[in-house]
Amino acid sequence: MPGSKTIFLLEKNVNMDTVITRFPPSPTGYLHVGGARTALFNWLYARHMKGRFVLRIEDTDTQRSTQASVDAIFEALEWLGIDWDEGPYFQSKRFDIYLEYIEKLIDSGNAYYCTCSQEKLEEMRATAMASGKKPKYDGTCRNKGLKKTDNAVVRIKAPLDGTTVVHDVIKNNIVFNNTELDDFIICRSDGTPTYNLAVVVDDITMSINTIIRGDDHVNNTPKQIIIYNALGHSLPVFGHVPMVLGSDKARLSKRHGAMSVTEYKDMGYLPDAFINYIVRLGWSYGDQEFFTRDELIEKFSLENIGRSAGVFDINKLLALNADHIKLSDPVKITKHLAPFLNKLGFEFKEGPFIEGVIKTLNARSKTLKEMAENAAFYFQDTISYQEDAASKFLTADSVEILNTLIALLEALESFDEKSIENVFVKIMEQTGLKLGKIAQPVRVALTGKTISPGVFEILNVLGKEKSINRLKTAVSFIADKKS
RNA sequence: GGUCCUAUCGUCUAGUGGUUAGGACGCUGGCCUCUCACGCCGGUAACACGGGUUCGAAUCCCGUUGGGACUACCA
Numbered sequence: 001m002p003g004s005k006t007i008f009l010l011e012k013n014v015n016m017d018t019v020i021t022r023f024p025p026s027p028t029g030y031l032h033v034g035g036a037r038t039a040l041f042n043w044l045y046a047r048h049m050k051g052r053f054v055l056r057i058e059d060t061d062t063q064r065s066t067q068a069s070v071d072a073i074f075e076a077l078e079w080l081g082i083d084w085d086e087g088p089y090f091q092s093k094r095f096d097i098y099l100e101y102i103e104k105l106i107d108s109g110n111a112y113y114c115t116c117s118q119e120k121l122e123e124m125r126a127t128a129m130a131s132g133k134k135p136k137y138d139g140t141c142r143n144k145g146l147k148k149t150d151n152a153v154v155r156i157k158a159p160l161d162g163t164t165v166v167h168d169v170i171k172n173n174i175v176f177n178n179t180e181l182d183d184f185i186i187c188r189s190d191g192t193p194t195y196n197l198a199v200v201v202d203d204i205t206m207s208i209n210t211i212i213r214g215d216d217h218v219n220n221t222p223k224q225i226i227i228y229n230a231l232g233h234s235l236p237v238f239g240h241v242p243m244v245l246g247s248d249k250a251r252l253s254k255r256h257g258a259m260s261v262t263e264y265k266d267m268g269y270l271p272d273a274f275i276n277y278i279v280r281l282g283w284s285y286g287d288q289e290f291f292t293r294d295e296l297i298e299k300f301s302l303e304n305i306g307r308s309a310g311v312f313d314i315n316k317l318l319a320l321n322a323d324h325i326k327l328s329d330p331v332k333i334t335k336h337l338a339p340f341l342n343k344l345g346f347e348f349k350e351g352p353f354i355e356g357v358i359k360t361l362n363a364r365s366k367t368l369k370e371m372a373e374n375a376a377f378y379f380q381d382t383i384s385y386q387e388d389a390a391s392k393f394l395t396a397d398s399v400e401i402l403n404t405l406i407a408l409l410e411a412l413e414s415f416d417e418k419s420i421e422n423v424f425v426k427i428m429e430q431t432g433l434k435l436g437k438i439a440q441p442v443r444v445a446l447t448g449k450t451i452s453p454g455v456f457e458i459l460n461v462l463g464k465e466k467s468i469n470r471l472k473t474a475v476s477f478i479a480d481k482k483s
Numbered sequence: 484g485g486u487c488c489u490a491u492c493g494u495c496u497a498g499u500g501g502u503u504a505g506g507a508c509g510c511u512g513g514c515c516u517c518u519c520a521c522g523c524c525g526g527u528a529a530c531a532c533g534g535g536u537u538c539g540a541a542u543c544c545c546g547u548u549g550g551g552a553c554u555a556c557c558a
Contacts, residue, residue, distance in 0.1 A: 024558090025558095026557085026558045028557085028558075058558060059558095060557090060558075061557055061558060063557090064557075064558085065558095118556075121555095121556090129484080129485095132484070132485085133485085134484095134485055134486080134554080135485090135554075153556060171487095171488070171489090174487070174488080175487095176486080176487075177486085180485085180486055180487090180554095184555095185555085185556050187556085188556040189556060190556080192556085194555090194556070194557085194558090195557070195558050196558095198558090199558085214552090215487095215488065215489090215551080215552060215553095216551095216552050216553070217552090217553090217558095218487060218488065218552075218553075219486070219487060219488095219552075219553040219554070220553080220558095240488080242488080242489075242551085242552095243551065243552070245550090245551075247494085249550060249551080277495095280495065280496080280507090281495065281496095282495090282496095284495085284496055284497065286497065286506085287496085287497060287505070287506040287507075288506090288507095289495090289496090289506075289507050289508085290507095306495095306496075307488080307489065307490095308488090308489050308490060308550090308551090309488090309489070309550080309551060309552090310494085310495065310496090311494060311495075312494095312495095313494050313495065313508070313509090315494080315508055315509060316494070316495065316507075316508040316509085317508095318508090319507085319508055319509085320507095320508085322521095326521075361520095362521095363520060363521040363522090364519065364520045364521075365520090374519095424517085434517085435516095435517045436516090436517050436518080437517090438517075439517035439518070440517070440518065442517085443517075443518065449518090449519095450518055450519085451518055451519045451520085452518070452519070453518095453519085453520085454517065454518085454519095455517065455518090456517085
């Protein structure tokens with residue numbers, strides 16, 4: 001458990017120029033697209049700047065936080081390939097540190113105990129609302145110098161006038177009138193710290209100097225700045241990235257389909273394609289659309305983050321996924337494809353066979369799931385013919401072609417793609433038939449379907465023995481049909 | 484309601500005072516072709532509106548409208 005001692009060492013060891021970012025999810029659900037993008041931006045920036053990336057779990061809401069959510073977040077980050085240099089820290093284990101800082105604030109006169117009841121607060125809010133005013137704490141206890149009592153909360157002594165300005169690297173300066181702010185609570189009556197206090201204390205003690213987070217936090221920022229000021233600490237760099245919206249322009253939610261990042265994994269998206277897509281949703285690098293992970297690290301910058309909210313478009317993600325599948329090294333694809341093949345009941349080992357399979361399918365698959373389904377015929381021991389395909393192409397006319405092919409393939413010394421193609425050319429010359437006429441029956445014999453990768457490629461990947469067996473099976477199928 | 488953010492094709496975006504407003508996804512016409520894809524060539528479609536500033540505004544300013552966020556003893 002990281003006590004204040006650890007933190008002290010940390011502060012000493014880190015160079016002031018080192019960029020330190022963080023991702024602080026609260027474990028009240030799965031990691032969703034917006035959160036993933038925030039994590040990604042922070043991670044990319046840290047990696048780009050050769051800085052450090054810290055993971056912190058904000059679980060002070062004991063009612064809503066669950067271990068299942070913590071696990072789900074880890075799983076999602078792992079899939080995304082986002083690793084951290086420090087942490088995970090758990091806020092629930094740091095209460096003593098927060099309390100220490102709260103006391104510091106009280107002792108320095110920047111915070112005070114307040115004994116106003118919740119009922120009184122409700123009333124205050126109601127009357128303010130009724131008269132069209134902003135619901136704010138009226139400062140009843142601000143100068144009472146109250147001592148700690150059982151049900152007291154601690155409030156920060158916020159400035160009464162002037163302005164607080166957020167220097168935002170994405171949105172530029174955002175000015176808040178201090179009259180809009182009130183003496184908000186930093187410590188609850190049960191002695192637990194509130195969000196704004198915990199965040200600031202964490203960011204200070206963890207030496208976070210760059211905070212990239214969602215737009216939804218801009219209104220919290222002046223409050224946090226007040227705490228930084230009260231603690232006499234310098235401010236980090238703030239950058240607020242716009243929200244990710246659903247197709248109806250509302251905040252992304254379950255209505256719009258997959259909400260958890262891991263659902264995209266299950267649908268057959270490649271993590272690199274997914275991060276490529278979400279990073280482009282709000283960030284750009286000229287006209288470039290396709291990025292590898294390394295390119296992203298090399299090119300990512302805060303300056304090119306956009307200012308307006310973006311709509312999540314599954315179609316574009318799909319297209320990008322197809323590009324990544326097509327352009328990635330088959331060895332890498334193998335790893336990600338395996339679970340989908342296994343799920344269909346197919347076992348295989350790494351090596352030239354599966355890589356050959358992938359090479360015939362990578363320009364034909366938009367997802368890994370689709371690829372696995374289309375690869376089925378490579379793994380099946382017996383091919384079942386689609387009715388239409390068989391009746392159209394596995395006919396008496398085809399028998400001679402298939403038999404000729406079998407004979408020529410059997411005579412082949414090297415079963416490479418070029419030699420296989422030459423066999424077909426030979427048959428074309430002998431029979432005067434066009435390739436299409438020959439290829440379709442062969443395709444059906446090999447795959448059971450009329451749609452597949454090129455027949456030369458399939459023959460090559462399948463190998464001599466399996467290929468010839470399938471062709472022979474088709475010949476006898478035709479013979480059986482006739483009789 | 485109040486505060487704050489925001490506004491270029493349907494969507495993601497490039498653009499930082501002078502461009503035929505570019506790219507990508509989608510949709511679409513064609514080429515290539517052993518099927519299906521891939522690829523290639525082409526088409527479709529945008530500066531929300533109104534005022535300024537300027538010789539000149541998508542670009543700067545001010546309104547309007549639309550969208551979003553926040554407004555807790557949640558995070």
